[in-house]
Amino acid sequence: MPVYATTEELNATMYELWTAIKQDPDMGPKLLQSKMIAQFHYREPDGRITVDCSDGTEMKIYTGECAVKPVVEMFMKSDVAHEFWLGKIGIPVAILTGKIVSKGPVNQALALLPVIKPAFDLYPAIYSKHCSSAVAAK
Amino acid sequence: MNPFVFHSPTKVTFGEGASWTAAEVAKDFGATKTFIVTDAILMKTGILKPIIESFEENSYCLFTDVPSDSDVDTVDKAAAIAREFGANCVLAIGGGSVIDTAKVVNICLSLGGPLLDYQGLNNLSDRLGPLICIPTTAGTGSEVSMVAMVKNHKEGKKLLFGSRFLAPDAAILDPTLLLSLPPKLTAATGLDAITHGIESFSAVISSSPFTDAMCMEALKMLFENLPRATANGADMEARSATLIASAMAGVAFTNSGVGIVHALAHATGATFGTHHGLANSILLPHCMNFNMDSIANRYALISRYLNFSSSTNDNDAAAALIKAVSDISAQVGLPTRLRDCGIPVLDKRQLDELAFLASTDPAIMFNPKESSAQDIIGIYERAY
Known part of the structure; x- marks a missing residue:
């Protein structure tokens, strides 16, 4: 059974997580500096989040369809995203085993990884807040 | 033990003079028109002659303009010629730059569309046409690998392509081609x-x-x-x-x-x-x-x-x-x-x-x- 029951749960969790990253005094400015536009496509359930740092002044976060053209796109099952944010699966193994598809300049995506690492600690609480199965499991 | 996936889809043939069977190998893949990618220096040495002569007239098209530091312009030029020729197989003869160029040409030839759409890892959704590689150096491993890298000199960037579909279908290892390597x-x-x-x-x-x-x-x-x-x-x-x-x-x-x-x-x-x-x-x-x-x-x-x-x-x-x-x-x-x-x-x-x-x-x-x-x-x- 997928860890997210619905697209709404998934999008709400990811939106809050990226908002926390945006507001973090360390992670937020570093991401803005990258000027990266990254889009994450999830399936089972479907979901999409776009993180736009392109203007260097404000990180914009969009869920669902959006008109912004991403520089880097990552495609994965929602369960893989969950494992990633829990620190249970590394990007290298996920790529080698075909669990993550990366489109665009991979090096730019990799540059973000060390920056967002502190968000691993924030994820479990945000996930529990939005995800019905996590609440039920308590 | 680590969880792992192991791919080794490339048929490897080894032998002195094995490269002279390239045309047969291409035929085994159903090829009728083979696009041969190599470089001018190798052409000059004459060692490619028996390989090229193994192909019937009009069944191949030769592209020898791969520089040592190949880039997207070379890929675009080669892909256009390959399309015009109606190639249904790509044969790379050379070192890493030639083989990587041929791999990316094969993406363009097989899938069409803008090359940048395929940049990334696991980002090819479909099998490509047959690709045969004959290395003339012993080092890059590109003849069996699932990655290719080409530069975009204009933008000072390198483009990485990685997918199991990029692995060559056949690698022909012929040591006679290396005898004159400095x-x-x-x-x-x-x-x-x-x-x-x-x-x-x-x-x-x-x-x-x-x-x-x-x-x-x-x-x-x-x-x-x-x-x-x-x-x-x-x-x-x-x-x-x-x-x-x-x-x-x-x-x-x-x-x-x-x-x-x-x-x-x-x-x-x-x-x-x-x-x-x-x-x-x-x-x-x-x-x-x-x-x-x-x-x-x-x-x-x-x-x-x-x-x-x-x-x-x-x-x-x-x-x-x-x-x-x-x-x-x-x-x-x-x-x-x-x-x-x-x-x-x-x-x-x-x-x-x-x-x-x-x-x-x-x-x-x-x-x-x-x-x-x-x-x-x-x-x-x-x-x-």
Whole structure:
């Protein structure tokens, strides 16, 4: 059974997580500096989040369809995203085993990884807040 | 044990003169029109003649304009010619640049659309047309790998393509094509293969018993035969062994990844144009020293297998392997310092840029030890 029951749960969790990253005094400015536009496509359930740092002044976060053209796109099952944010699966193994598809300049995506690492600690609480199965499991 | 997926889809044929069967191999894949990708220098040597003559007239189209540092313009030009010809098979004959170019041409030819749409990892959704590779160096492993890299000189960027669908359908290993390879190139490409073997074996998060076995045997063959192949280019046994070992190391690294040596060599190559194998050979012992506290046990396994040490102490055995790496580089006549490769002294800003390039290179994902920018600069300075 997928860890997210619905697209709404998934999008709400990811939106809050990226908002926390945006507001973090360390992670937020570093991401803005990258000027990266990254889009994450999830399936089972479907979901999409776009993180736009392109203007260097404000990180914009969009869920669902959006008109912004991403520089880097990552495609994965929602369960893989969950494992990633829990620190249970590394990007290298996920790529080698075909669990993550990366489109665009991979090096730019990799540059973000060390920056967002502190968000691993924030994820479990945000996930529990939005995800019905996590609440039920308590 | 690590969970792993192991792909080895390339049919490998080895033999003296095996390349002369290229037309038959193409026919086996149903090819009626083969697009042959190579470079002008190889054409001039005449060694490609029997391969090309194995094709019937009008069944092939020859593209010889691949530069040593191929880029998207070359790919676009070649793909346009291949489309015009109606090619349904691509044959690459050459070193890493030629083979990588042919792989990317095959993407354009098979899938169409803008090339940038396919940049990335696992980003090809469909099988490509048949691709046959005949390497003329023993080092890159590109003839069996699932990756290709081409530069975009105009934008100063490199494009990485990685997918199981990029693996060539066939690799023909013909040692007679290497007999005239100059000693320096033999040595540098051979050290590239040694680096693949050591880094793939060291990739503890992604290696598997399959890749380990390939690495061990490849390294044994390379350490035993590279000095011979470099000293005497006509030594067919040594040429054969290094060619086979290079492909084996290629199968290993394409399944388990490489590491910090390749990340730094890519950064050095992108900044100064340093030959990839040469940069690897200089950086390898310094990077191994950096990784020692994380992976001495793995280095020790290689060291004992290759009889560089019989010590039961992992650090001692690993140190013997690092010494053997330095020794073989010196033995085959390669410079051991980056400053001897025409690289100028770098200021702090340049060092920071180099470290950033290396730290965001995909190869570094697989290194057994995490590295900070300062760590990378430290390695570079020790290698300088």
